[in-house]
Structures are given as C-alpha cells and as structure tokens.
Amino acid sequence: MEASKRQDLLTLMADKMNRAVRLYLENCSRCGTCIDACHAYASTRDIRFSAVGRAQNVRRLFENYFRVTGKIAPWLNDAETLDEAWMDKLYETAFSCTGCRRCMVYCPFGIDTQQIQAIAKALLIGMDMDPKPLTMRARGEIDKAKNLELTRQKLEKELTGVKAELLEKYPSLEGKEIVPLDKEGANILFVSMVEKPSIASGAAILNAAGESWSLSYFEAVNFGAFAGNANMSEQIYGRIVAEAERLRVKELVICECGTAYRIMKHIIGKRSFRVISILELVNRYLTEGRIKLDKSSIEGTVTYHDPCQIARNSGVYEAPRNVIRAFTDSFVEMIPNRSENWCCGGGGGLVIAQEPEFRMMTSRVKADQIRAAGADILATACEMCLAQLKDLNDEFELETDVKLVSDLVYEALVFS
Amino acid sequence: MVNAFWYFVMVPMVYISVIWCLVGIVVRIAQVVREPRPPHTLRIFRDDETPEDPLGAGLGAAFLDALTMPSIRRYQPVFWVFLMIFHVSLLVLVVAHLDILPQINILSAESQHMLGNGSVGVFFTVSLAYFLLRRFKGPVREVSVASDYLLLVLLLSIAITGDVISWGNSWTEQGFVITKQEFGQYMTGLLTLSFADPLKLLPGTHYVVIGTHVLLVNLLLIFLPFSNLMHTCFSVPLNALRRG
Ligand code: SF4
Numbered sequence: 001m002e003a004s005k006r007q008d009l010l011t012l013m014a015d016k017m018n019r020a021v022r023l024y025l026e027n028c029s030r031c032g033t034c035i036d037a038c039h040a041y042a043s044t045r046d047i048r049f050s051a052v053g054r055a056q057n058v059r060r061l062f063e064n065y066f067r068v069t070g071k072i073a074p075w076l077n078d079a080e081t082l083d084e085a086w087m088d089k090l091y092e093t094a095f096s097c098t099g100c101r102r103c104m105v106y107c108p109f110g111i112d113t114q115q116i117q118a119i120a121k122a123l124l125i126g127m128d129m130d131p132k133p134l135t136m137r138a139r140g141e142i143d144k145a146k147n148l149e150l151t152r153q154k155l156e157k158e159l160t161g162v163k164a165e166l167l168e169k170y171p172s173l174e175g176k177e178i179v180p181l182d183k184e185g186a187n188i189l190f191v192s193m194v195e196k197p198s199i200a201s202g203a204a205i206l207n208a209a210g211e212s213w214s215l216s217y218f219e220a221v222n223f224g225a226f227a228g229n230a231n232m233s234e235q236i237y238g239r240i241v242a243e244a245e246r247l248r249v250k251e252l253v254i255c256e257c258g259t260a261y262r263i264m265k266h267i268i269g270k271r272s273f274r275v276i277s278i279l280e281l282v283n284r285y286l287t288e289g290r291i292k293l294d295k296s297s298i299e300g301t302v303t304y305h306d307p308c309q310i311a312r313n314s315g316v317y318e319a320p321r322n323v324i325r326a327f328t329d330s331f332v333e334m335i336p337n338r339s340e341n342w343c344c345g346g347g348g349g350l351v352i353a354q355e356p357e358f359r360m361m362t363s364r365v366k367a368d369q370i371r372a373a374g375a376d377i378l379a380t381a382c383e384m385c386l387a388q389l390k391d392l393n394d395e396f397e398l399e400t401d402v403k404l405v406s407d408l409v410y411e412a413l414v415f416s
Numbered sequence: 417m418v419n420a421f422w423y424f425v426m427v428p429m430v431y432i433s434v435i436w437c438l439v440g441i442v443v444r445i446a447q448v449v450r451e452p453r454p455p456h457t458l459r460i461f462r463d464d465e466t467p468e469d470p471l472g473a474g475l476g477a478a479f480l481d482a483l484t485m486p487s488i489r490r491y492q493p494v495f496w497v498f499l500m501i502f503h504v505s506l507l508v509l510v511v512a513h514l515d516i517l518p519q520i521n522i523l524s525a526e527s528q529h530m531l532g533n534g535s536v537g538v539f540f541t542v543s544l545a546y547f548l549l550r551r552f553k554g555p556v557r558e559v560s561v562a563s564d565y566l567l568l569v570l571l572l573s574i575a576i577t578g579d580v581i582s583w584g585n586s587w588t589e590q591g592f593v594i595t596k597q598e599f600g601q602y603m604t605g606l607l608t609l610s611f612a613d614p615l616k617l618l619p620g621t622h623y624v625v626i627g628t629h630v631l632l633v634n635l636l637l638i639f640l641p642f643s644n645l646m647h648t649c650f651s652v653p654l655n656a657l658r659r660g
C-alpha cells in the first residue's frame with residue numbers, strides 16, 4: 001500500500017474517533033466474556049467471528065498508529081501494519097458482523113463492537129472495498145429525492161395495486177382516500193418499504209383506526225447505514241426528515257425495519273415530530289379500542305423474534321408481544337428472548353452483502369433456537385430479519401411459517 | 417553498589433514511578449476527554465424480564481455495574497467469583513498497606529501482622545493464578561496478547577513476593593524478622609521525603625525480598641498508564657455509555 005493511501009486511511013480512522021470509540025478501543029481486557037455472545041462464533045467456533053476477535057483487527061491498527069506502546073513495543077499488543085492483506089481481514093470481520101450488539105450485553109465494560117466495526121467500514125469505503133450491492137442501493141435511495149416527480153410516478157403505480165387489494169378486502173373504503181400522499185398537517189407520516197405488502201398492511205391498519213395520515217415517498221430502509229457510509233446514511237434519512245417537517249406531521253411511524261427505526265428514534269436527534277414503530281402504534285390503537293383483531297383468524301402457536309435494532313437497541317419489547325396476544329391465545333416465547341435474543345444473522349445488510357451459505361453457517365444457533373420454540377408461526381418485526389429467517393426456515397427445515405407481525409395484524413383485522 | 421541499587425529502588429524510584437503513573441493517568445484521561453462526545457446514544461435498552469438492578473440509567477447504576485460486573489456474574493459465574501475475590505482482596509490490601517503507617521491504626525499499633533494476617537494476599541495470589549491459567553486455554557488464549565500475560569505475571573510476582581514478606585517473615589524461630597513498626601518507619605520516611613536509607617530500618621535477609629516487591633510495584637506503576645488496568649478509571653464511564 002502506498003504511503004499516501006495509508007495516510008488517507010489513517011485520517012479516516014482519526015475522523016471516526018470520539019470519546020466512546022476511544023474508550024472502546026483502549027479498554028478491552030480480552031477477558032473473553034463476549035465470545036459466546038456472538039451467534040456467528042456460537043455457530044462456527046471460529047474466533048475470527050467473535051466480538052473481541054473482530055475488534056482486535058481494528059484495535060491492532062489503533063495500537064500501531066495511535067498509541068505510544070505500539071511505537072515503542074509493537075509486540076506488546078500485537079500492533080499491525082495497515083496494508084492490503086489487513087484490509088481483507090477487516091472486510092471479512094466487518095461484513096460478517098450484523099451490528100446486533102448482543103456482545104455489548106455480555107461485556108463488563110459494554111464495549112460496542114458495532115462502533116468499532118464502523119471504523120473498519122470507513123476504511124473499506126476509503127479503499128473502495130465497500131460491498132457494492134449495498135452502496136448501489138444506497139445511491140438509488142438518494143437519487144429518489146433528487147427526482148421527486150419520477151419517484152411519485154413509480155409510487156403511484158405501486159399504489160394502484162395496493163388500493164385494488166384494500167378495496168377488494170374492505171369495500172367500505174370506496175370513495176375514500178385510501179393511501180394519502182403529501183397530506184399537510186396529518187397526524188402521521190407512515191414510512192413503509194414502498195412495496196405493496198408493506199404499504200397494504202400499514203394502510204389497512206391506519207384506515208381501520210380512522211387515522212389522519214400520509215404515506216412517505218421514501219422507503220424506510222437505509223442502505224447507507226448498512227454500508228457504514230455515514231454521509232449516505234444522513235442523506236437517506238434526511239429525505240424522510242425533510243418530508244416530515246414539510247408536512248408538519250406530529251408523528252413519524254416506521255414500518256417494520258429495525259435499522260430505520262433505530263436511526264430515526266435515536267440517531268437523528270431531536271426533531272419537531274415524535275418517532276414510533278408501526279407496532280407501537282398498533283398497540284396504542286388496541287389499547288384505545290380504535291382497532292379490533294379477530295383471534296380466530298390466526299391458527300397455531302406463534303412465537304416472536306425480537307429484532308436486535310428494535311428491541312435491545314431501541315427498547316421496544318412489550319408492544320409487539322401485546323399486539324401478538326391480541327390476535328392469538330397461543331403465544332410462546334423463544335428462549336432466550338428480549339435483550340438476550342439471538343440475532344437472526346442477517347442484520348447489518350448481511351442479507352444482501354453476504355452469501356447465503358455464510359449466513360446459514362453462522363446462524364445455526366438461531367435455527368436451533370427457533371426449532372426449540374416449536375411454534376407454527378414465527379413472527380418478527382423487521383424486514384431484514386424476515387428475509388433471513390425465511391432462508392433459515394428453508395435451509396434447516398424448521399417447518400414454521402415466517403411472517404411480519406403487521407401482516408398477521410392485517411390478516412386478523414376487523415374492519416368496520 | 418548493591419546497596420546503592422536497592423536504595424535507588426526503594427526510595428528515588430518509588431517517587432519516580434508514582435509521579436510517572438499519576439502523570440500517565442492524567443494524560444490518558446485527557447486523551448479521552450478531549451475527543452468529541454459521541455453523536456448519539458449508545459445505550460443498550462434493558463427489558464423488564466432479564467435480570468437487572470433497579471437503578472436504571474445514570475452514574476450510580478454505572479458505578480454499580482463497574483463494581484459488581486453483573487454481566488460476568490450471569491454469563492461466566494466461576495470467572496466472576498475469582499474476579500470478586502481479586503478486586504475485594506486488592507481493596508483490602510491497599511487498606512492494609514496504609515494501615516502500616518503509624519498514623520493509621522485499623523489494627524492496634526502493636527500488632528505484628530498486617531490486616532488479614534497474610535490471608536488476603538493468598539486470596540489475591542490464587543485469583544491471579546486463575547486469571548493466568550485461564551489465558552492458556554480455550555478461546556481466551558486465542559485473543560490474548562503479550563501484554564495480557566506480562567501484566568498478570570507482574571501482578572502475580574508482586575503477590576508472591578508480598579506473600580513471602582507476610583508469611584516467610586514470620587516463620588522464623590525468632591518470630592518476625594522485620595516488624596510492622598519497622599515497615600511503618602520506612603513508609604513514613606517515604607511520605608516525609610526523608611530519603612533515609614531503608615536498609616537501616618529493615619534489617620536482615622528479607623531486605624532483598626522487600627526490595628524486589630517494591631521494584632515490581634514500581635514497574636507496575638510505570639506500566640499502568642499504558643495497560644488495560646486503566647479500566648479502573650474508565651469502567652464507570654464505559655458502563656454509563658451502555659446505560660444511556
Ligand atoms: S467482554 Fe468486553 S472486555 Fe472482555 S474481551 Fe469482550 S470486548 Fe473485551
């Protein structure tokens with residue numbers, strides 16, 4: 001690697017530094033408590049895929065270029081030179097980490113592996129080694145905001161199908177504005193996946209509750225965040241923030257997308273609107289008696305997979321459970337659950353950035369956990385988890401029906 | 417020449433090491449503080465079902481996390497037992513060393529023993545031996561680096577020489593070779609910057625063991641600001657970040 005290139009990369013690394021990151025890099029005692037926390041390690045017993053194993057790849061660079069001990073006695077903490085071979089190692093461990101932060105629950109210091117891997121991802125972007133399927137999708141998301149007319153045309157095409165489906169299911173919607181767009185002063189801006197299933201279930205719930213709402217032009221998912229590209233991530237969520245502020249909505253409701261929810265809830269800072277997830281909203285409607293669910297429409301036992309970004313990393317634990325209990329009396333918990341739930345193995349954009357073989361190999365513990373729950377339906381609240389859990393279901397022949405909670409709500413919805 | 421070496425170790429080097437250590441700690445803390453704050457919360461959200469203490473967010477809860485290490489207690493209970501033995505005995509040993517000073521009388525001034533009659537040092541040593549052995553097996557071995565072993569060997573050597581001083585010193589036909597009161601005079605000399613020769617205060621063959629103990633502690637103080645023992649200072653803020 002040329003010296004000037006290395007220097008550029010080290011500048012990127014320095015830019016990533018803040019109080020927390022420095023503490024995370026400097027204070028690991030390599031006690032190994034986090035090792036068993038990672039689904040990838042637990043499934044493969046390969047130390048490279050443990051939290052500390054991954055973090056050491058970044059920490060060893062930090063030792064070499066940012067700490068005096070690395071300069072005086074590089075052998076002391078295994079200081080490492082930044083070169084092409086090391087960049088390959090960074091790729092291997094950064095894009096096999098889902099950023100689930102389960103290891104953070106185990107670590108006595110609460111070291112955040114996701115933050116450390118963000119450094120690795122920044123260096124990979126600097127070397128043009130970022131996973132192109134993620135970056136290309138991120139670029140596509142940004143472009144949507146640049147050509148709003150084209151975006152609107154495409155969305156309206158999608159909405160034709162949604163409206164037809166809802167009208168067929170609920171004829172009483174005839175003559176009503178089934179999926180409002182650009183509705184200024186609405187209570188809610190609903191951010192879906194801009195695909196028929198995601199819009200349809202959300203629209204059905206919002207209409208059933210008689211809500212004043214508007215559908216966002218943009219999809220919730222943030223591929224910039226998955227790629228570790230802070231700049232792209234900001235542009236992507238910025239589109240939605242601008243839309244919500246333009247329409248002066250009171251609440252921004254995020255569909256079942258874990259990363260989007262965490263970004264909007266905890267990363268964008270204080271805004272003029274409140275952020276909640278669709279399942280928190282459904283829970284509220286149920287409590288207020290604004291919607292009703294028919295328990296006879298969902299058959300079999302239901303279990304729930306807590307998506308890492310919604311549960312452990314955002315604190316939404318009980319709302320999805322309350323919603324599930326509203327449409328079934330046969331709810332069983334997966335063990336472990338809530339903050340200790342195993343990651344599905346597909347988060348952090350891995351569903352797109354990683355080969356299915358790798359995702360299956362590193363998620364065996366998740367498959368075992370689902371099998372042990374023995375439920376007929378596996379419900380979750382994140383589209384990325386959904387895709388990964390469906391793959392696991394097929395690969396490990398788990399014989400469960402993998403669904404989003406909102407889709408089950410849609411099935412059980414009593415529309416008056 | 418030999419006496420001059422031990423004098424250097426037991427007097428000037430103690431001052432140099434302590435000052436070095438304090439300055440080093442301040443520099444390390446400053447390196448962290450001068451960095452910008454993290455742009456958003458890094459909190460892990462606890463739930464109602466998984467065991468947690470009732471303190472919620474805030475420094476008090478983070479302090480309790482740092483002190484009692486609930487995650488290790490839950491996920492690695494054997495390791496946690498040894499960690500607790502280590503940390504509690506370390507705390508008692510610090511107090512016991514202070515008690516050697518004539519001005520502090522937790523035990524009576526006439527007592528020949530240190531606080532704990534030497535037993536605390538044994539607990540300390542055993543826990544360190546466990547930590548070291550743990551680094552030689554399983555996945556922990558795969559992630560350990562040279563400084564992890566070096567630090568433990570250093571601490572273990574300090575513990576063993578300390579044990580020898582506590583136990584060997586009293587296992588002679590004449591009873592204590594060097595009394596607690598004599599140790600007290602040496603430490604008072606250090607505190608009052610008297611630069612007195614410790615050889616005159618601490619007579620007998622045990623002088624070399626005491627010198628070695630002090631030398632190792634000096635080395636530890638010099639190494640401390642660069643080592644992960646700095647978690648002593650940073651464990652609370654780290655846990656506060658997780659608590660949010
Ligand atoms: S649990 Fe924390 S301190 Fe221990 S090895 Fe893992 S990251 Fe390091």
Ligand code: SF4
Nearest residue numbers: 038097098100101103
């Ligand atoms: S954040 Fe999740 S995937 Fe990454 S190392 Fe930690 S436990 Fe493993």
